[in-house]
Amino acid sequence: MSKFLKALLATTLLAGPVAAEEFGLGREALPEEIAAWDIDVRPDGQGLPEGSGTAEEGEVIYVERCAVCHGDFGEARGRWPVLAGGEDSLDSEDPVKTVGSYWPYLSTVYDYVHRAMPFGEAQSLTADETYALTAYILYLNFLEDLDFELSRDNFAEVSLPNEDGFFMDDREETEFAAFVREPCMEDCKDTVEITKRAAVIDVTPEDAAARERVESAAEELAEAETTEAATTETAEAEAPAAEETAAPDPELVAAGEKVFRKCQACHMIGEGAKNRVGPHLNGIMGRTAGTLDGFRYSPAMVEAGEGGLVWNDETVQAYLEDPRGYIKGNRMSFAGLRKEEELEAITAYLQAASE
Amino acid sequence: MTEKSGPSTTRRGFLKAGLAAGGAVASGGAAYAAGDPAITELQPWMQYLGDGVDARPYGYPSEFESHVKRRNVEWLTADTVSSVNFTPLHELDGIITPNGLCFERHHGGIAEIDPAQHRLMINGLVDKPLVFTMQDLMRFPRENHVYFLECAANTGMEWRGAQLNGCQFTHGMIHNVMYTGIPLKLILEEAGLKTNAKWILPEGADASGMTRSVPMEKALDDCLVAFKMNGEMLRPEQGYPLRLVVPGWEGNMWVKWLRRIEVGDKPWHHREETSKYTDLLENGDARRFTWEMDAKSVITNPSPQAPILHGKGHTVLTGVAWSGRGTIPRVDVTIDGGKNWHQARMDGPSLTKSMHRFYYEFDWDGSPLLLQSRAHDSTGYVQPTKDELRKFRGENSIYHNNGIQTWYVNEKGIAENVEVS
Numbered sequence: 001m002s003k004f005l006k007a008l009l010a011t012t013l014l015a016g017p018v019a020a021e022e023f024g025l026g027r028e029a030l031p032e033e034i035a036a037w038d039i040d041v042r043p044d045g046q047g048l049p050e051g052s053g054t055a056e057e058g059e060v061i062y063v064e065r066c067a068v069c070h071g072d073f074g075e076a077r078g079r080w081p082v083l084a085g086g087e088d089s090l091d092s093e094d095p096v097k098t099v100g101s102y103w104p105y106l107s108t109v110y111d112y113v114h115r116a117m118p119f120g121e122a123q124s125l126t127a128d129e130t131y132a133l134t135a136y137i138l139y140l141n142f143l144e145d146l147d148f149e150l151s152r153d154n155f156a157e158v159s160l161p162n163e164d165g166f167f168m169d170d171r172e173e174t175e176f177a178a179f180v181r182e183p184c185m186e187d188c189k190d191t192v193e194i195t196k197r198a199a200v201i202d203v204t205p206e207d208a209a210a211r212e213r214v215e216s217a218a219e220e221l222a223e224a225e226t227t228e229a230a231t232t233e234t235a236e237a238e239a240p241a242a243e244e245t246a247a248p249d250p251e252l253v254a255a256g257e258k259v260f261r262k263c264q265a266c267h268m269i270g271e272g273a274k275n276r277v278g279p280h281l282n283g284i285m286g287r288t289a290g291t292l293d294g295f296r297y298s299p300a301m302v303e304a305g306e307g308g309l310v311w312n313d314e315t316v317q318a319y320l321e322d323p324r325g326y327i328k329g330n331r332m333s334f335a336g337l338r339k340e341e342e343l344e345a346i347t348a349y350l351q352a353a354s355e
Numbered sequence: 356m357t358e359k360s361g362p363s364t365t366r367r368g369f370l371k372a373g374l375a376a377g378g379a380v381a382s383g384g385a386a387y388a389a390g391d392p393a394i395t396e397l398q399p400w401m402q403y404l405g406d407g408v409d410a411r412p413y414g415y416p417s418e419f420e421s422h423v424k425r426r427n428v429e430w431l432t433a434d435t436v437s438s439v440n441f442t443p444l445h446e447l448d449g450i451i452t453p454n455g456l457c458f459e460r461h462h463g464g465i466a467e468i469d470p471a472q473h474r475l476m477i478n479g480l481v482d483k484p485l486v487f488t489m490q491d492l493m494r495f496p497r498e499n500h501v502y503f504l505e506c507a508a509n510t511g512m513e514w515r516g517a518q519l520n521g522c523q524f525t526h527g528m529i530h531n532v533m534y535t536g537i538p539l540k541l542i543l544e545e546a547g548l549k550t551n552a553k554w555i556l557p558e559g560a561d562a563s564g565m566t567r568s569v570p571m572e573k574a575l576d577d578c579l580v581a582f583k584m585n586g587e588m589l590r591p592e593q594g595y596p597l598r599l600v601v602p603g604w605e606g607n608m609w610v611k612w613l614r615r616i617e618v619g620d621k622p623w624h625h626r627e628e629t630s631k632y633t634d635l636l637e638n639g640d641a642r643r644f645t646w647e648m649d650a651k652s653v654i655t656n657p658s659p660q661a662p663i664l665h666g667k668g669h670t671v672l673t674g675v676a677w678s679g680r681g682t683i684p685r686v687d688v689t690i691d692g693g694k695n696w697h698q699a700r701m702d703g704p705s706l707t708k709s710m711h712r713f714y715y716e717f718d719w720d721g722s723p724l725l726l727q728s729r730a731h732d733s734t735g736y737v738q739p740t741k742d743e744l745r746k747f748r749g750e751n752s753i754y755h756n757n758g759i760q761t762w763y764v765n766e767k768g769i770a771e772n773v774e775v776s
Contacts, residue, residue, distance in 0.1 A: 192691065
């Protein structure tokens with residue numbers, strides 16, 4: 001425990017039981033209200049509900065609701081979290097922190113899956129489903145067999161490999177001795193060399209506005225210095241206007257395919273596309289909103305369709321620009337595409353890929 | 356300005372201008388044969404009437420400041436719904452972050468909550484579990500405090516070397532505002548703590564149901580249940596209508612959209628305090644419960660997004676410093692990569708667990724600079740170099756990188772994120 005905590009603990013104890021001034025505010029919480037919100041689970045099993053599920057049952061749910069982001073084997077797509085693998089990687093250059101390699105307690109898996117997953121549909125899994133998924137994640141990490149059944153009764157018997165891999169913050173004991181000091185102020189070193197540069201791996205987002213501002217300020221300076229040659233410079237800056245493009249431009253479609261990566265966690269398109277978290281997008285152009293058979297839309301989306309919303313370049317772009325603003329209360333958990341080029345590319349791709 | 360024949364945004368124009376900037380530059384604006392047209396010509400705003408009082412019922416910045424905004428690093432996360440953007444530190448001064456520029460970190464997007472439908476529940480090891488409406492909460496005694504909130508992952512992309520060009524991206528997961536809120540102690544006492552009450556679990560009402568375990572000592576010390584920031588109601592992206600304030604401790608614990616606080620006898624070891632926000636060391640073991648934010652500072656100007664554009668001569672260097680353990684009585688600055696250091700001038704209020712502002716004015720001779728700042732906090736802790744920190748932490752810990760930042764400024768005034776020997 002840190003000195004800070006010890007000191008505080010001492011003060012708290014000295015102060016004794018808190019002589020509370022009662023304000024008489026609030027009201028007593030009802031048992032059913034507490035039951036509705038108190039869903040947290042602890043490593044000792046406190047908070048686990050009745051229920052059970054096997055890894056095999058979990059697999060079915062996982063494929064349907066989790067694999068779109070976490071991958072078929074918990075290996076993850078894109079930058080979504082990896083759930084399995086990474087054994088013996090924690091002390092390597094590239095540690096892979098998964099349930100099997102890093103997480104100390106299984107209760108954390110149950111609590112988090114039930115509390116926050118699937119992403120965008122929190123608290124939609126039943127207790128049995130959550131037990132089954134938790135068991136399946138153990139299976140993905142080679143910690144249990146496919147027929148393993150997890151329940152409240154045997155939960156505490158499962159321990160994760162890295163439970164002992166954690167220790168309490170010890171910065172005050174280990175680092176303070178080195179960092180609490182009177183540092184050198186003069187002639188501290190003979191030479192200074194640049195050892196690392198951001199320019200080498202420049203991954204800073206492009207900031208067009210800021211660059212423009214810096215450039216124009218710099219240019220003003222330049223003009224103060226020398227007023228020559230300014231005209232040729234300006235002439236060059238007038239780039240030719242972008243050429244008009246007709247709908248199925250292969251380049252635009254290719255760009256759209258890249259943009260679609262943002263969508264494919266939830267949507268499928270093309271041959272064999274099925275409904276996932278979101279509806280499949282084959283034939284989306286020209287279809288009335290919220291009318292694809294077999295997909296459970298939000299009431300807001302259905303209502304939009306009933307109100308006459310038909311998907312075309314214009315409406316798709318307007319929707320994707322601001323999904324929540326365009327159809328209030330719809331379920332798509334996507335922040336939107338901000339760039340004009342992306343919007344044009346995605347519609348071109350949707351048009352081309354769904355044919 | 357009016358002399359300019361049109362905007363030039365070419366890369367070449369920029370570089371060319373940069374070259375020129377290295378030379379001598381007249382101060383007080385350019386010299387004009389017939390006087391400065393900004394003065395000699397009648398400007399439209401000097402002649403015509405502007406908007407009336409009701410044109411902007413909720414005020415916003417000048418159109419000329421539209422580049423001052425939070426920015427995202429797209430490749431960092433899978434989706435903007437569970438992501439982070441960054442405070443433009445290089446555009447700010449003083450110590451207060453304007454509400455609209457406070458960086459955002461969400462795990463399930465912004466919860467848009469009707470305050471009339473919001474409740475705060477206290478349950479667990481209490482004499483009487485309670486439910487409060489916002490109206491109930493407004494009747495508690497309240498306090499005002501300025502605190503910084505820093506994400507534990509701030510500067511986390513820089514463990515393996517200089518990566519992002521701009522203090523907005525390297526240090527922008529921080530903001531500093533004045534909170535109005537209720538001491539958490541008063542709310543807990545209202546429910547009555549059992550003798551074995553040692554921890555609390557604050558929980559958010561958003562789609563991630565954010566939870567963190569907080570030790571009771573901290574809860575009773577200086578935590579606030581806040582509803583206002585900089586005088587107005589919290590912004591939705593900052594937890595409207597209610598958030599926890601955990602002064603000096605990592606931002607993830609400051610649960611937004613606070614709907615429930617459970618009291619318990621042990622920590623919960625939830626996702627954000629096991630799989631995340633634990634600090635993996637070189638040997639494969641990880642520190643847990645690294646709550647306090649170590650002393651840290653950064654020079655905000657000049658910096659890669661804010662180069663020196665005026666050429667040599669009198670130059671203002673400024674930056675911010677903070678510590679989760681107290682105040683910042685002193686910041687040292689070097690312009691030669693750490694050979695010689697100078698005490699910066701601290702300015703503005705010095706409040707515990709709040710940002711501090713420092714300045715260092717010098718006469719730039721136009722030669723390249725290696726700029727660093729070094730914070731001292733009120734416990735005697737002095738901000739370490741990145742290499743000193745790596746000796747204890749390795750390069751895989753992601754969180755709590757408070758190492759000294761270096762900006763290389765070339766003879767044109769352009770700044771770059773670097774590390775030095």
